[in-house]
Amino acid sequence: MKVLVVGGAGYVGSHTVRLLLAQGHEVWVYDNLSLGHRESVPAGRLIEGNLTDRALLMQVMRDKEIEAVMHFAAYALVGESVQHPAMYYQNNVIATFELLEAMRAVGVWRFVFSSTTATYGQPETMPISEDTPQNPINPYGFTKLVVERALADYAHAYGFGVAALRYFNASGAASDASIGEDHDPESHLIPIVLQVALGQRPHISIFGTDYPTEDGTCIRDYIHVEDLATAHLAALQKLQPNSVLQMNLGTGVGHSVQQVIEACRKITGHPIPAVIGPRRAGDPACLIADSSKAQRELNWRPKYVSIESIVETAWKWHQSHPRGYSS
Numbered sequence: 001m002k003v004l005v006v007g008g009a010g011y012v013g014s015h016t017v018r019l020l021l022a023q024g025h026e027v028w029v030y031d032n033l034s035l036g037h038r039e040s041v042p043a044g045r046l047i048e049g050n051l052t053d054r055a056l057l058m059q060v061m062r063d064k065e066i067e068a069v070m071h072f073a074a075y076a077l078v079g080e081s082v083q084h085p086a087m088y089y090q091n092n093v094i095a096t097f098e099l100l101e102a103m104r105a106v107g108v109w110r111f112v113f114s115s116t117t118a119t120y121g122q123p124e125t126m127p128i129s130e131d132t133p134q135n136p137i138n139p140y141g142f143t144k145l146v147v148e149r150a151l152a153d154y155a156h157a158y159g160f161g162v163a164a165l166r167y168f169n170a171s172g173a174a175s176d177a178s179i180g181e182d183h184d185p186e187s188h189l190i191p192i193v194l195q196v197a198l199g200q201r202p203h204i205s206i207f208g209t210d211y212p213t214e215d216g217t218c219i220r221d222y223i224h225v226e227d228l229a230t231a232h233l234a235a236l237q238k239l240q241p242n243s244v245l246q247m248n249l250g251t252g253v254g255h256s257v258q259q260v261i262e263a264c265r266k267i268t269g270h271p272i273p274a275v276i277g278p279r280r281a282g283d284p285a286c287l288i289a290d291s292s293k294a295q296r297e298l299n300w301r302p303k304y305v306s307i308e309s310i311v312e313t314a315w316k317w318h319q320s321h322p323r324g325y326s327s
Contacts, residue, residue, distance in 0.1 A: 002026045003236070004066045004108075006099060007073030009036025009046065012114060012170055014179050016070060016229040017041065023233065028064050030057070031073065039325040040179050051095035057102035068110035068236055069103060071096065074144070077187055078118065078282070081140035092143035097150070104158055110239045111151065112232055115164040117248070117287060119145040126254075127290035130166075130246055137282060152244050161239035168221035168250035168289045170228055172310040173317030180317030181225075182324030190222070190311060193261055194318045197270035204272060206257055208279035211286075217257035219286040221250035224304035224313070234298035247297070250289025255307045263307045267315050 003020055007013045008029030013036070020027045021042065029041045032050050049056045051073060060066070074092045075081065081088040103111065118141030119134045136142040151162040171190050173180030181191050195201045209216035231249050238245065255263075265272050294300050304310050321327040 002067045004069045006030045006071045013072035014040035015225045019229040037325040054102045061106045070112045072114045085139040112163045115166045122284045127288040129290040155244045159241045161243045163235035163245035171222045172224040172313040177316040193264040197268040215258045219254040221288045227302040247294040248289045254288040263311045267311045
């Protein structure tokens with residue numbers, strides 16, 4: 001299949017591009033490189049452009065005879081979305097509609113969307129299934145939910161086949177350490193902890209140890225980036241016209257902040273000093289996925305389940321690329 005991967009120079013997108021190419025698909029990456037990395041894209045596969053450029057999008061889809069689009073391009077920092085909501089609505093919502101309208105104009109109907117657990121807000125029960133009410137508590141989560149609702153309407157009205165894949169905590173790196181996680185600023189726990197092991201930070205800060213969990217720190221479901229890529233491919237292959245797939249992607253196993261730090265200490269052999277601080281506003285105590293729907297309907301199983309196996313791939317990447325793609 002000929003696939004346009006929007007945001008394919010980013011973290012999850014680049015790993016999905018790699019898998020698609022390995023499976024024999026013809027892949028093109030559309031990215032403005034504002035957050036992505038040219039170095040993560042295979043040679044000759046990158047088309048630089050903005051999502052608001054509908055004419056360029058239509059030209060690319062026609063010239064490359066695109067049959068499906070995967071959409072990873074979004075701003076994804078919760079705090080930033082609270083401070084700058086206009087930026088998030090412009091980039092995550094309005095620009096996405098430009099992409100959808102470009103697809104509609106040229107007759108491309110397959111669409112796989114990178115969504116998020118943030119659409120659920122602060123659920124009262126665990127694990128989180130697709131039936132859990134979606135009540136986002138920040139602009140980032142709401143922008144993703146707006147697009148999800150629009151995709152369902154596009155499927156019903158225009159014949160699109162869409163998949164909205166709600167990630168839990170994306171983590172890890174390619175098994176051969178050729179590509180990995182490189183954000184500026186970095187906001188994900190595992191790479192921040194590993195930066196301490198690399199001597200790039202003096203310590204890791206733990207925000208709250210008084211949560212109602214076994215060790216008092218927040219629990220999250222860490223899903224390996226290659227497992228996310230596999231799920232995207234499976235969803236793409238399942239799409240049918242007028243169809244809507246909405247699925248959680250996680251392992252179903254939660255790990256606390258303390259457990260992640262201990263795993264990093266074990267894998268790196270570094271003591272990784274930790275400093276206890278107060279809670280951050282809006283941090284739920286526990287977020288764990290029920291991904292049985294994806295496992296059942298996509299015949300998908302996460303390969304990386306233990307936190308140590310996830311950290312090991314991340315550590316190999318950060319060791320070989322201590323400054324990310326600029327190393």
